[in-house]
Amino acid sequence: MTTTPADSTLSARFEPESVDLTEIAQTTLTVTTVAASPPTAHTFAVRGTDAAGKANALCLALIERKTGGLQVVTNVQPAKKPTKNLEIILDASGSMKLRLGKSTRWATALDVFSQVVAKLPDDFNVGLRVYGHRYPSKSPQTCTDTQLMLRPASLDRSRILSAIRSVKPRGETPLVYSVLQTTADLKPLGGGTVIVITDGEESCGGNPQTAAQQLKDSGVDVTLDIVGFTLTGQKVQQQLTQFAEATGGRYYSAQNGEALARALLVAAVEKFPYVVRDAAGVQVAKGQAGAPMVELPPGDYKVVVRAGDQELSAPVTVKAGGDTIVRVSLKEDRFVIER
Numbered sequence: 001m002t003t004t005p006a007d008s009t010l011s012a013r014f015e016p017e018s019v020d021l022t023e024i025a026q027t028t029l030t031v032t033t034v035a036a037s038p039p040t041a042h043t044f045a046v047r048g049t050d051a052a053g054k055a056n057a058l059c060l061a062l063i064e065r066k067t068g069g070l071q072v073v074t075n076v077q078p079a080k081k082p083t084k085n086l087e088i089i090l091d092a093s094g095s096m097k098l099r100l101g102k103s104t105r106w107a108t109a110l111d112v113f114s115q116v117v118a119k120l121p122d123d124f125n126v127g128l129r130v131y132g133h134r135y136p137s138k139s140p141q142t143c144t145d146t147q148l149m150l151r152p153a154s155l156d157r158s159r160i161l162s163a164i165r166s167v168k169p170r171g172e173t174p175l176v177y178s179v180l181q182t183t184a185d186l187k188p189l190g191g192g193t194v195i196v197i198t199d200g201e202e203s204c205g206g207n208p209q210t211a212a213q214q215l216k217d218s219g220v221d222v223t224l225d226i227v228g229f230t231l232t233g234q235k236v237q238q239q240l241t242q243f244a245e246a247t248g249g250r251y252y253s254a255q256n257g258e259a260l261a262r263a264l265l266v267a268a269v270e271k272f273p274y275v276v277r278d279a280a281g282v283q284v285a286k287g288q289a290g291a292p293m294v295e296l297p298p299g300d301y302k303v304v305v306r307a308g309d310q311e312l313s314a315p316v317t318v319k320a321g322g323d324t325i326v327r328v329s330l331k332e333d334r335f336v337i338e339r
Contacts, residue, residue, distance in 0.1 A: 009029060009033055010032065010042065010156030011031070011032045012029060012030065012031045012032070012044065013029075013030055014027050014028065014029055014030075015027065015028045015030065016042065017024075017046075021301075026100075029044075029046070029060070031044075031062060032314070033297070036154065039109050042061070042062040042063075043059055043060070043061055043062070044056075044059070044061075044062060045057050045059055046058040046059075046060060048327070051137050061090070062093065065320065065321045066297075066298075066320055066321075067295040067296055067297055067298070067318075067320065068291065068295070068296060068297075068298055068318035068319050068320055068321065068322050068323065068324065069293040069294070069295055069296075069318075069322070069323035069324065069326055070276065070285070070293065070294050070295075070296055070301070070303070070316065070323075070324050070326070071290070071291075071292070071293040071294070071323070071324070071326070072272070072274045072287065072288075072289045072303065072305060072317055072326045072327075072328065073289055073290055073325060073326070073327050073328070074272050074289040074290065074327065074328040074329070075327070075329060076143075076250070076272075076328060076329065076330050076335070083191065083192045083193050083223070084121070084123055084124050084125060084181065084192075084276055085124075085125045085152055085184055085186060085189045085190070085191065085192025085193065085196065085255060086120075086124055086125065086126050086127070086152070086192055086193050086194075086268055087126070087127040087128070087129060087152050087182050087186060087192060087194045087195070087196065088113075088126070088128055088129070088194075088195050088197070088198050088268075089125070089129045089130070089131065089146075089178055089179065089182070089191070089194060089196045090109065090113070090128070090129070090130050090131075090167075091131065091132060091173060091175070091196070091197055091198040091199055091200065091229075092130050092131065092132045092133035092167050092168070092169045092170065093131070093132035093169060093170070093171055093172055093199075093203070094132070094136075094137060094169055094170055094171060094172075095169075095173075095199055095200050096125055096132075096169035096199055097169045097284060098199075100230065100256070100257075103216060105199050105229065105230060106169050107156075107196060108256075108257045108260070109229060109260065111257065112257050112260045112261045112264065113161075113164060114161055114262070115261055116159060116264045116265055116268065117157050117160055118157065118158075120268060121267060122155060122156075123193070124155045124206065124260055125152045125153055125154060125155065125189055126150075126152060126153070126155045126160065127148065127150050127151050127153065127185055127186075128148075128149045128150040128160055128163055128164065129146060129147065129148050129149065129178060129181070129182065129185065130146070130147055130149055130164070130167050131145055131146040131147070131173070131174050131175070131177075131178040131233070132145055132169065132170060132171040132172055132173055133145065133147070133167045133168060133169060133170050133171070134147065134170065134171070135170065135171050136170060136171055137172050138167075139171065141176065142171040142172045142174070142204075143172060143174045143204035143205070144174060144177060145171055145172070145174060146174055146177060146178040146181055146326075148181070148185055149163045149164070149167075150163055151185060152185060152186055152192065153190075157184070162318045169216045172202040172203045172204055172252055172316050172320040173198065173200045173201065173202060173204065174184075174203075174204040174205025174206065175196060175198055175201075175202045175203075175204075175206060176202050176204070176208055177204060178196075178205055178210045179194060179196065179211060179215070179224060180214060180215070182194045182222060183215065183218040183220040183222060186220055186222060186326075187220045190220075190221065190222075191220045191221030191284045192222065192223075193224075193225060193249070193267075193268070194222055194223070194224050194225070194249075195225045195227065195264065195267050195268060196224065196226045196227065197227045197229055197260070197264070198226065198227070198228065198229065198238055198240075199228075199229045199230050199231065200231070200236075201231075201233070201236040201239070201240075202239075207323065208239055208240070208242065208243035208246075209242070209243070209246070209249065211337075212224075212242075212243055212246035212247055213241065213246075215247055216247075221222065222247060223247050223248045223249045224243065224244050224247040224249040224299075225244055225249040225250055225251075225252065225267040226240045226241075226243065226249070226250075226251045226252070227251075227252045227254055227260065227263045227264060227267060228240060228252070228253050228254065229254050229260055230254075230256075231253065232253055232255075240316065243337065248286055249267075250252075250267070251267070252267060253332055259334070260310065262307070262308035262310060262334075263308070264308075265308035266307065266308045266335075271288050271289075272288060272289035272290075272305055272306065272328050273286070273287070273288050273306050273307040274286065274287060274288070274289065274303055274304060274306070275299050275303075275304050276294070276296070276302070276304075277302045277304065278300075278301055279299065279300050279301070284301070285297065289305070293323065296318045298317070298318055298320045299317070299318060300315065300316075300317050300318075300321055301315070301316050301317075301318060302314070302315055302316070303316055303337070304313075305326075305328055305337065307328055307335035308335070309334050310334070312328065312335060312336065312337045313337070314326060314337040314339065324339070325339065326338075327339065
């Protein structure tokens with residue numbers, strides 16, 4: 001692509017100079033002026049040639065920018081494109097019977113699970129798998145004790161909640177073995193996201209590194225997110241983080257019910273919707289983190305972001321010709337806004 005400004009006080013360049021438009025691609029046009037102030041208006045003709053040798057042109061208008069840019073971004077979301085196919089794996093090993101405050105880990109997890117299922121989008125396909133609930137730790141079957149209770153299908157909240165309420169924690173933690181079964185579960189739908197909720201490390205000899213490669217070799221596109229519930233050991237958290245990230249997913253730490261709900265919602269829905277309000281409280285823009293920058297008149301605004309069950313807000317000032325970036329980050333088990 002080339003561009004030749006008619007005005008000798010302007011220079012322009014593309015980076016990179018050529019792109020393959022048969023795929024999603026981006027090139028940046030930089031215009032430099034030697035004038036003391038921006039020009040009032042210019043038109044650029046951008047010319048290129050397609051694979052068949054046919055010439056094409058695109059006209060761009062260059063005018064003084066009197067607005068400012070505002071964008072909400074996040075580094076929390078997985079690298080892979082979000083999917084509406086979801087399989088949740090719940091740890092029902094014996095340790096889930098341990099006390100957590102005035103309740104137990106299992107009772108807390110069930111309460112949070114109910115809240116999250118109620119908030120899942122109606123157009124999701126959701127499946128449920130449980131491990132460690134049928135055989136005691138000393139049983140020879142305990143390390144293959146995983147059960148697909150509901151195949152991934154159109155979201156049926158009542159069936160999901162009814163199925164999980166019949167489960168009682170009992171045995172070991174065949175986490176890796178259970179995850180490997182999900183390729184068959186999700187294959188009819190073309191893949192999807194798997195969320196594992198666990199309070200302990202793999203206890204049946206499964207190798208997360210080998211399992212991650214097996215998932216890739218299966219030909220089924222599976223992204224694994226793992227929520228460590230009350231997990232504190234650095235080594236096990238590092239192993240689970242590496243396991244999830246090897247599939248394009250993430251590891252979330254949750255030390256209590258509130259943090260568990262937050263992590264589950266973000267892992268499942270993978271969205272951070274936001275609104276922008278002006279000084280009078282009037283909504284002037286909305287979107288989702290990662291969406292293109294919005295242009296706003298110079299002034300003071302308030303950005304409000306929904307992160308799971310958290311509502312985050314921050315004041316921002318937009319200046320003419322400038323760009324403001326608001327970032328949603330995960331600090332320990334809470335989301336924060338950074339600028």
